[in-house]
Amino acid sequence: MPVAEADLADASTTPQPQSLTRLPFPQCTRLHILHCSYHYWHPKYRAITPKARLIPLSQPFLDYLRADGIILPPDDNAPEAWSDSDSGLYSSTDNPSDSEDEDDDPSAQWREIHQSIKSTIAELGGKVVPKLNWSAPKDATWINATNSMECRTPSDIYLLLKSSNFVTHDLEHAFDDCEDYSHSDTAASAADPLSEIPYHLVLRKYLLLNPSVEFRCFVRNRKLIALCQRDLNHFEFLFKMQSKLRDRIQKFFDEKLRDTFPDENFTFDVYVPPPHDRVWLIDLNPWAIRTDPLIFSWMELLTMPEPRLPAPAQTVRIPLGPAAQLPVSELQAMQLLESDSEESLLSEEEAEEDIFVPEFRLVKRDDPEAYNFNTPQFSAHKLPREVVDASKEGVGGLREFADQWKDILAKRQQADQDSDGD
Numbered sequence: 001m002p003v004a005e006a007d008l009a010d011a012s013t014t015p016q017p018q019s020l021t022r023l024p025f026p027q028c029t030r031l032h033i034l035h036c037s038y039h040y041w042h043p044k045y046r047a048i049t050p051k052a053r054l055i056p057l058s059q060p061f062l063d064y065l066r067a068d069g070i071i072l073p074p075d076d077n078a079p080e081a082w083s084d085s086d087s088g089l090y091s092s093t094d095n096p097s098d099s100e101d102e103d104d105d106p107s108a109q110w111r112e113i114h115q116s117i118k119s120t121i122a123e124l125g126g127k128v129v130p131k132l133n134w135s136a137p138k139d140a141t142w143i144n145a146t147n148s149m150e151c152r153t154p155s156d157i158y159l160l161l162k163s164s165n166f167v168t169h170d171l172e173h174a175f176d177d178c179e180d181y182s183h184s185d186t187a188a189s190a191a192d193p194l195s196e197i198p199y200h201l202v203l204r205k206y207l208l209l210n211p212s213v214e215f216r217c218f219v220r221n222r223k224l225i226a227l228c229q230r231d232l233n234h235f236e237f238l239f240k241m242q243s244k245l246r247d248r249i250q251k252f253f254d255e256k257l258r259d260t261f262p263d264e265n266f267t268f269d270v271y272v273p274p275p276h277d278r279v280w281l282i283d284l285n286p287w288a289i290r291t292d293p294l295i296f297s298w299m300e301l302l303t304m305p306e307p308r309l310p311a312p313a314q315t316v317r318i319p320l321g322p323a324a325q326l327p328v329s330e331l332q333a334m335q336l337l338e339s340d341s342e343e344s345l346l347s348e349e350e351a352e353e354d355i356f357v358p359e360f361r362l363v364k365r366d367d368p369e370a371y372n373f374n375t376p377q378f379s380a381h382k383l384p385r386e387v388v389d390a391s392k393e394g395v396g397g398l399r400e401f402a403d404q405w406k407d408i409l410a411k412r413q414q415a416d417q418d419s420d421g422d
């Protein structure tokens with residue numbers, strides 16, 4: 001049984017790894033997934049997101065994306081290299097029959113979308129980065145002439161989208177692992193409004209992003225509990241500005257996301273370019289196994305302690321009545337006295353919890369081994385090797401592993417402390 005969200009409410013009820021036989025994710029529903037779809041959140045957060053345009057996709061266009069093989073529409077700007085039919089890639093004007101028949105143009109059924117992609121690329125300055133509702137084709141950059149996601153023509157975009165397994169996941173498996181969905185329901189649930197995914201092509205204006213200042217942030221019960229680099233290289237300069245970055249991102253979360261995003265658990269990606277004062281929202285991702293926890297493991301994120309209350313807003317108490325007439329210095333003294341006496345009512349532990357700071361993990365020098373980075377890149381299901389081995393042995397193996405998990409964490413913490421002391 002999944003752990004109910006209420007069970008994660010505070011540190012005292014946070015599940016302890018040693019008592020678990022599976023990752024204690026709260027329920028994930030289709031609504032949770034839809035809330036992380038670009039088309040859902042972008043209108044809300046437009047002002048804090050780099051420039052992007054969304055193009056609604058029709059069924060014929062989706063059929064084209066889903067179809068095997070890659071035939072590109074005739075395009076005056078299509079690079080010559082794509083006309084090599086031996087590679088299985090060719091534009092319709094270069095196809096073996098050399099026919100200009102409309103039947104050969106895959107975009108005949110979606111000319112409007114094709115045109116709107118073309119004009120949007122121009123509107124965004126000639127270079128864009130595409131994605132579908134949830135996923136960018138990061139795994140398909142090898143097929144693009146620039147070896148990146150930068151696209152200048154509609155055909156660049158089609159090629160990337162059709163070559164990407166991540167995009168296929170959006171098209172075929174968007175609701176996998178949702179408690180309220182099963183593949184066999186699809187036909188029966190035609191009347192269910194959630195069964196129709198409003199697919200969109202997202203075109204973001206191409207920016208030269210510095211990967212060192214992209215961060216993934218983890219929110220549990222509307223509290224920012226952890227954050228880390230997205231790029232897994234070591235960047236020495238980040239250590240000097242760690243607390244500034246943490247403060248900026250915490251403030252961004254408190255002001256822009258905490259009370260406006262519909263769900264309590266989610267992750268978000270940000271970009272904090274120099275001078276590191278402004279935070280940009282790049283994406284929102286579900287609190288689910290499909291989201292890569294990067295330098296964390298999901299077990300850590302699901303079980304680490306969290307503050308008992310959302311970070312309190314700074315408040316100043318203004319006394320009413322006779323005290324309001326006191327001179328400023330006396331008022332300040334009174335406030336100090338009040339806060340002193342309040343603090344003395346808290347145990348040391350409680351006082352510490354009140355100044356909870358999210359764990360901000362950066363990649364240290366020589367970290368790759370410590371964090372098992374030899375797992376494949378983009379492994380959204382990355383688990384520590386020990387978990388995978390234990391799961392092969394069934395429930396018994398997992399339980400045994402859970403007992404060992406505490407020791408592993410303790411050793412890691414010790415190693416961290418040792419290296420901090422160097």
Ligand SMILES: Nc1ncnc2c1ncn2[C@@H]1O[C@H](COP(=O)(O)OP(=O)(O)OP(=O)(O)O)[C@@H](O)[C@H]1O
Binds near residue numbers: 131207208
């Ligand atoms: N406007 C842009 N210009 C250039 N590169 C960009 C732009 N926006 C995002 N990127 C790059 O694309 C990467 C992937 O973007 P994004 O996070 O939206 O993809 P995703 O598929 O949701 O990734 P994940 O699976 O990790 O959640 C970002 O980390 C960033 O480096």
Ligand SMILES: [Mg+2]
Binds near residue numbers: 135283284285
């Ligand atoms: Mg994402």
